[in-house]
Amino acid sequence: MAMLDDQLTITAIIPLYNGARFIEDSLNSVLAQTRPPQEILVVDDGSTDDGAAVVERFIEKHPQVQLLRKANGGQSAARNFAVKHSTGRLIALLDQDDMWYPHHLERLVEPFFKQRPIPLGWVYCNLDEVDITGQMVTRDALRALSYVKHPKRDLLGCLQTDMFVLPSASLISREAFEAVGGFDESLSGFEDDDLFLRIFRAGYDNVYIDEALTKWRIFTGSASFSARMARSRMIYVRKLLEMFPDQPDREFYYSRDAIAPRFLPWLVREYMMALRRGDTATALSAAEDLRFVAHYHRPRVRATVEMLTPILRRPALARTLLPVSDTVRPLLRRIFR
Template identity: 55%
Template sequence: MTVTSEAAGESPYSVVAIIALYNGAEFIERSIRTVLSQTRKPDEFIVVDDGSTDGGAAIVERLAEEHSSIRLLKKENGGQSSARNFAVAHSTSRLIALLDQDDGWYPNHIEELIKPFEAGDRFKLGWVYSDLDECDRFGRVRNRCMLQMLPQEHPKTQLARCLSEDMFILPSASLIAREAFEDVGRFDERLSGYEDDDLFIRLFYAGWDNVFLPKSLSYWCIYTGSTSYSPRMARSRMIYFEKLYNDFDNSDMPLMPQWKTIIAQRFYMTVFGELQRAAMLRDRALYDRSVADLQHIIPFLPQGMQRRARIRLRALRSFERSQFLERIGVFRIMRAGWRMVLRLR
């Protein structure tokens, strides 16, 4: 008689580890080795080369010769969402473990995240995620248990809060049920930034439950050159803003906080923060993009706020002159800007 892994006491849940690679030669060996060092090995391990030109794929090929568990797939560049979807489509495991090319897992990452799935006491468990450590580009720790330092809600229980703030569910810190992932239509390939928030809010809205583990099982490298600060992220943010605004409407419930208002205010504040950062860095390209994005968002604000927002934006346009920036000083600009934000709120 053949004994199945479940009957033998092993987990019935298989796991695929996925890394999307795009010009990440500097990081890819480090991230791959954190997968190889797992105490609970993934059943599949896929790296997708999304059209890299920096030699990163050659590093993966070398490591694959040493470790037969690594499978390298190649495709034309289509962005991280496309690469992740491509990898999932070429896998069969029940659970999906994503890892960004510049991040890493601690050895017990999979072992701990899989436990709530194996417990089987949650109806429609869609994903499990953990806290994480914030590191620099070299993996040196800046902050332990970063999520517990932030005001976001964990685990996610309120849609209004999911709409009003960034989700702060990092794919590198998550384990996602394939059934849930397929149910909501995978990653939106138009997004190359905010695709994570978009996926998890759709999972939540579709009724999939989530579990949060308040301990760091991975690390997130954040630095000036990371995708969090790229022009592609800024473009994706505006696509995501319009998608949220169009998809979420509770105007038939007038006594509740209105989702469209919450969404417009959230993105107004986010882009205003980018404007502050552009002023501090004296980054003209970022400044111009932030101004354009604010002009796009303002018409979505409640009528009573639009006029005040336009007045304040016209005032901020005076900051475009570099000699004015030199004369008044960056910190006075930031202070004046935050006063405007507080008045607007």
């Protein structure tokens, strides 16, 4: 069902946690919108830097911005908290270190005006990747990921790869958001994939605009590279394996052919990076996670991982063997196939 212009109220939501360095850039990009949001909510999620003070000073000049405060609970909880305190029919999420181009909301709102037989759950767009200083790295970054399908049309495509529906590059129907219960607050990584997958599964449609309307700031200190992200990844993996078990009688092999092959390479990389850092605890955790996920993979990969497990459980030995062994390296490469 299409909405009238005066029904398309938009709430911009920015979760803030120790983001003093970036939050003003993000807020300025919201205020520069050619279609301004009706509400702008910043949620201070228990920051320990002066990010909230930066926002308070910003509000002195721009009183349309509201600052909400809560105890630290992670980005998912902060976003849910803001949605509960908002009134907009459409939810525009923006991470504290990302920015919108001026026509971001104007372009993303357009599909909501059209009459549709299937209710629209979200609209999303391409983005430009920038570095920590805001300088350009990759224009139209999603075009380089030819293996990722847009818009989302089938479950297998949503499970085989990361969905690359970035919160900062999306505009979400409040109806759809609330229908699926919002973000899973147990997740501090992959919470976006989880949300949009559940909206897709609930029967809502989605529209992709292949135009960069967002600046996505990615750097080694960002959430995408945190230990919290690694822990959340395994929570999400277990959730997916429980939601989509293999069904041999129907020849559906979501776990074997999509979920396990998607996440196993992440775990191999995590293990190898921990070895290089000399981080024994992380290496041992990754080894057990690797073995767990491999159990759902094809027999050849399961056997390979089982053969390597005695080495993986001894990081000091693995640090010696894995980088140099002509026997082990081909076995590792087989895991990525």
